Amino acid sequence: MLDLVIIGLNHKTAPIDIREKLAFPEKEIEKALTEAHSLPSVKETMILSTCNRVEIYAISQEVETSIQQLKDFLSRYHHLTLNLLEKYLYVYTGEQAVKHIFRVASSLDSMVLGEPQILGQIKAAYTLSAETKTSGFILHRLLHRAFSVAKRVRTETQIGDNAVSVSSVAVELAEKIFGNLDQRTVLLIGAGEMSELAARHLLSAGVQKIWVTNRSFDRALSLASEFHGEAIPFEDLYRGLKKVDIVISATDSPHYLIEKERMVKVMKERKQKPLFFIDIADPRDIAPEVGDLENIYLYNLDDLQKVANENRKGREQEAQKAEVIVEEEVAKFVRWYKSLEITPTIIALKKKCEEIRKKELEKLLSLYPHLSEKERRSLEAMTSAIVNKILHDPFVRLKQKDEEALSDIYVDALRTLFQLPETVSTEEQEEG
Numbered sequence: 001m002l003d004l005v006i007i008g009l010n011h012k013t014a015p016i017d018i019r020e021k022l023a024f025p026e027k028e029i030e031k032a033l034t035e036a037h038s039l040p041s042v043k044e045t046m047i048l049s050t051c052n053r054v055e056i057y058a059i060s061q062e063v064e065t066s067i068q069q070l071k072d073f074l075s076r077y078h079h080l081t082l083n084l085l086e087k088y089l090y091v092y093t094g095e096q097a098v099k100h101i102f103r104v105a106s107s108l109d110s111m112v113l114g115e116p117q118i119l120g121q122i123k124a125a126y127t128l129s130a131e132t133k134t135s136g137f138i139l140h141r142l143l144h145r146a147f148s149v150a151k152r153v154r155t156e157t158q159i160g161d162n163a164v165s166v167s168s169v170a171v172e173l174a175e176k177i178f179g180n181l182d183q184r185t186v187l188l189i190g191a192g193e194m195s196e197l198a199a200r201h202l203l204s205a206g207v208q209k210i211w212v213t214n215r216s217f218d219r220a221l222s223l224a225s226e227f228h229g230e231a232i233p234f235e236d237l238y239r240g241l242k243k244v245d246i247v248i249s250a251t252d253s254p255h256y257l258i259e260k261e262r263m264v265k266v267m268k269e270r271k272q273k274p275l276f277f278i279d280i281a282d283p284r285d286i287a288p289e290v291g292d293l294e295n296i297y298l299y300n301l302d303d304l305q306k307v308a309n310e311n312r313k314g315r316e317q318e319a320q321k322a323e324v325i326v327e328e329e330v331a332k333f334v335r336w337y338k339s340l341e342i343t344p345t346i347i348a349l350k351k352k353c354e355e356i357r358k359k360e361l362e363k364l365l366s367l368y369p370h371l372s373e374k375e376r377r378s379l380e381a382m383t384s385a386i387v388n389k390i391l392h393d394p395f396v397r398l399k400q401k402d403e404e405a406l407s408d409i410y411v412d413a414l415r416t417l418f419q420l421p422e423t424v425s426t427e428e429q430e431e432g
Contacts, residue, residue, distance in 0.1 A: 003063050004142065006092040006100055007070045008048075008055030011111045014088035022078055022085075024049040029125075030132055036073055037134040041066035044136040046129035046143070048104075050121050052111050057101065059138045063093055098142065098333050102326045105146040106153040107160070113315045114159040119150050138340075142333070149329045156325060159318040162311035166194070166304045167201040169311070170278045173304075174202065174246055177276050177297055181206040187244040188212045189237065190251035191223045194280050198248050199227065211244060213237055215251075241266050241275070248278045249285040260289040267293060278304070342398050345411045348420040353387050 009022065024032050029047055036056060037045045044059035056074070060066035071089065075082045092100045103109045107118050126143045129135035135143070154160060163172040171181075178184055184207050188195050191214045199210055210229030213236070214220035220231035232240050237257070241247065251257065258277075267275070277298040279286040284300055291298030361383050365376060398410055414420060 003060060003094055004097040004138070005058045005060050005063055005066050005070070006055055006097045007058075007067060007074075007089060008053060009088045009090065010053035010055075010109070013090055018088055019052065019054065021080060022054045022074065023051070024054065029128060032077060033129060033132050033134045035077070036070065037132075039066065039069045039073060041069055044139045045134045046125055046139055048122060048125045050118070053104075055104075057097075057139065057142075059136070067091055067093075095330060095334050098337075099326060099330045101142065101146050102149045102329055102333075103323075105150040106322055106326060107150070108153075108319055108322055108326065112164060113312070113319055114161075114164070116154075116160060119147070123147065138337075141336070145329065145333050149326060152329070153322045153325055157318040157321045159315055159322050161318075162314055164308050164312045164315060166280070166301065166308055167198045169304045169307045170198045170248070170299070171201045171205045173297070173299060173307070174276055175205065177274060178245060183208055184245040185209040185211065185243065186246045186248065187240050188223065189247065189249040189257065189285065190214055190281070191216075191219045192250040192280075195248045195250035196223065196226075198278060198280070202246065202248075203227065207246070211240055213240060238262055238266060242269050245274070246276045246278070248280065250280045251285055253281070253285055254283065256285065256287040258286045258290055260287055260293065263290050263293055263296065267295065280304070342411060345414050345420060346395055346398065349414060349418055350391060352418060352420065353391060357383050357387050 009019065011019070014022075024047055029049065033045060033047055036042060036047065036058070041060050041062045042058045043061060046057040048055045048057070056070055058066055058070060071082060071085065074080075074089075075085055100109070101122075105119055105122050107114050107116065110118050122143070126135065126139075129139065163169040174184075175181060181202065184202075186199055186202055186207050186209070188199055188210065191212065199207075203210065210224065210227035211232055212220045212224040212227070212229060213232045213234050214223070215234050217231065217233060220234075223229075224231040241258075241263075249257065272295045274295045274297065277286055277290065277296065279298065279300045282301065286298060286300075288298070288300075290296060361379060364379070365371065371379075394414075
């Protein structure tokens with residue numbers, strides 16, 4: 001009986017420098033797939049390679065042998081010693097392997113719980129394995145079931161709801177204040193990495209225009225060009241505040257850059273049009289009292305982190321529901337997988353009975369050549385019905401047997417009594 005093997009590493013088991021060394025460049029995946037598939041013990045294979053994980057999925061008839069061969073393959077392919085690799089690798093087989101891939105597809109094993117990107121990455125990896133014909137009947141069934149499980153988790157839980165990073169929280173809060181972010185303008189004060197990241201999140205949410213101001217105007221020009229935006233001189237900061245909707249501030253100023261008194265005047269000139277401040281500087285760039293003004297919404301780094309932490313707790317609660325779904329789906333898949341041991345016997349017995357039925361019917365019809373076409377069809381239908389009814393109860397009992405030992409006894413008995421072959425073709429098994 002073929003078995004599932006997963007071997008790999010991820011953000012939990014290996015540091016980024018090791019993950020980078022084991023990653024498969026996109027242009028090399030097809031070559032790596034073919035090489036892994038050619039290993040003597042491997043019947044089917046798929047490679048998943050992302051920034052946070054590298055995993056090989058394999059169907060094998062010799063599990064322990066395939067595990068060693070796959071480890072050797074990774075060591076050889078990436079020019080790393082096996083002693084080094086084994087410190088970071090994990091191995092799953094059988095039911096635990098099924099559970100692992102269902103959890104990965106459902107984003108229960110991701111660095112950011114509930115993130116949606118991993119499912120797309122798995123689908124891309126599966127598509128490539130299908131195109132290169134390195135995956136087959138079992139991996140096809142497993143991966144399609146994994147996609148279905150991930151969809152069920154998304155539908156029946158709220159694991160993907162609510163932002164869990166500081167930058168995405170900033171976007172979520174901006175959307176609550178302004179609704180649609182189309183046509184909104186963002187002003188970046190300073191050119192730090194966090195403010196740049198927050199700006200990219202806002203752009204992806206629909207913000208149309210980015211302004212940048214910085215004490216170094218050249219740096220402002222450089223960052224503005226990345227966003228196809230506009231740089232403004234630092235001394236024109238308050239003039240800029242009159243015209244924007246969202247402000248992200250992250251400088252290393254030792255004192256407040258934006259004071260309440262001056263913002264009172266700015267808001268009058270804005271005619272109280274809402275203004276959203278994201279202060280992610282430490283120490284803060286914006287005086288806390290600014291947030292007391294009407295139609296000004298001020299959030300600092302601690303505020304954003306608090307929201308992110310609360311949202312993360314919510315996702316963790318939803319993850320518990322998702323784990324229950326995964327357990328249910330693993331049990332279903334394992335039942336199907338175990339039925340593969342029975343399927344060849346069922347197909348072979350049905351085929352043998354059908355051959356006997358057709359042969360005996362031909363003899364009967366040759367003795368009565370005068371029968372009409374309608375009478376012949378009636379005899380065909382009647383004999384088919386007799387065979388199906390005789391086989392129905394044994395087949396149902398075989399498929400319902402959860403006790404592996406009893407199933408083996410019944411299967412062996414049928415094969416012996418009816419002199420059946422132990423294997424059938426892949427095409428026959430898929431039909432069965």
